[in-house]
Amino acid sequence: MSPRFETARFHVESGPDSLFTRVRHILSAPVRLKAHGTHVTERLRQRDAPLDELTRLDPESWELVSVEVRTDTGKWVKSAWRVRADERDWWVVVGLGNALVTVIEVDPWRRGRGAGVITAGPLYALVDAVNTELMRG
Template sequence: MGVQVARFHVQTGPEPLFARVRQVFTGPRQLRLHGSHLRERAGGRDAPLDDLKTFEPDAWELMLIEARTDTGRFVSTTWRRSYPDADWWVVVGFRDTVRTLYQASPGKSGRGDGIVIGGPLWDLANEVNAKLITDG
């Protein structure tokens, strides 16, 4: 059985969770692009793989975060970027590995079912990440 996660959206927070991810994702990062799911999704399309080799977080919009339900710490992040021909979403997981990359319609917001908007998991992510930001 894997780690249980909860999904949070940028519009509904908690803000300290998103601030913590932005604190960790400062400056360019070298992402790992070796997953078979990534090759499946990106293959045959004009996927922006070059923009992922050296990932510039400021060029992408942070949309979703998955955090552990036992610790409140993030385990994956989802980012969106608009290009002239399409919007692309990328999910970055453990050790900066791209879990998936997909093309989405311009109106996609990521606010589907399963987004935590309050309650004990929201409170945990809020408290833990506020402390992490304060403690560095």
Template sequence: MAHGSLLSIMANVRTLRFHTDYGPVPLFEKAREKLKDLAGLSLGIPHAQARVEEREVPQHLLTDFQPEFWELVVVETSVSTGRISYMSLRRQLEFNEYLWIVLAHEHVITAWITERAGNRSTHPLIVKDGPAWDAAAAGQEPAINAAMAGWADAYFRRVRAHRVLAALAAAPDRQSGDRLAMAAHLVMEGRTWKEAALESGWRGKASLDAAIARLLRAVKRTAHLER
């Protein structure tokens, strides 16, 4: 697969996030089996290569990949097929440092080193129950029915809210930032975007949507200029 095609797929696939602390066990067993087949990881994606170099990540640990030294922490699956799309792995280095990587098949998407052993189990988008969790536990594709559709709608409202909060963290002085943050927090608590818009002082959902679009474009533009 060409690098451009892979990046295009990454941008468009809607995924569900599962954590090793919450399972389901069969999903993580399947993911670990996939890792056993990887003898080396690809650093061919320019963005990933840049991150590896600027963060001084030991490249030999990736190109000479040895799964037994890595802890599988997060697995993301396609919401439409249930297939594994991404995996997040952690490995302890010397001097109490931890190397994290995100994989899409054999491709490294990004990598970073931290001094904390936290395993990201408190991330607000982790799937801990519901029809998608049940399907993953049974090794099946998520059933296309009313229950799954309603659950997925609520989940992806939270995904968007999380994107808004992350963008605001990157642009803390953004105009209307307080109202955007309030709306995002309300959605994370279970409101719809329409309800959140009215409760946080917007004229309506359309006004809120336009402000979110401007925020995300601005943050994307800034990130591009900083590369």
């Protein structure tokens, strides 16, 4: 099944700052992530992931890596966080409503700055403007 809307990815090192400020504002307190659905439960099992540790989002000790936004609204829909658990490095992808989307074991050096990351242009400007306004609230 294809997604209902198109998304684009932004990296914490290249902004826009307003987007990452908003995500950190909304996910500012520790929370238990919901691990429901076939995809996420399969990935957890296949990757022998430490479920308890990877479903306890702690924004103080987890590192925000990237955020995906809807290209039509500029609002975030998923965020990827780096955490060390079970002596391994993980990216934990969190969706809206504190839903665990997937977990990926990664090498410690991996930073997520791939070619698909948006660093400038009209979409960057839209995302910055939308999230700046949302933070003014």
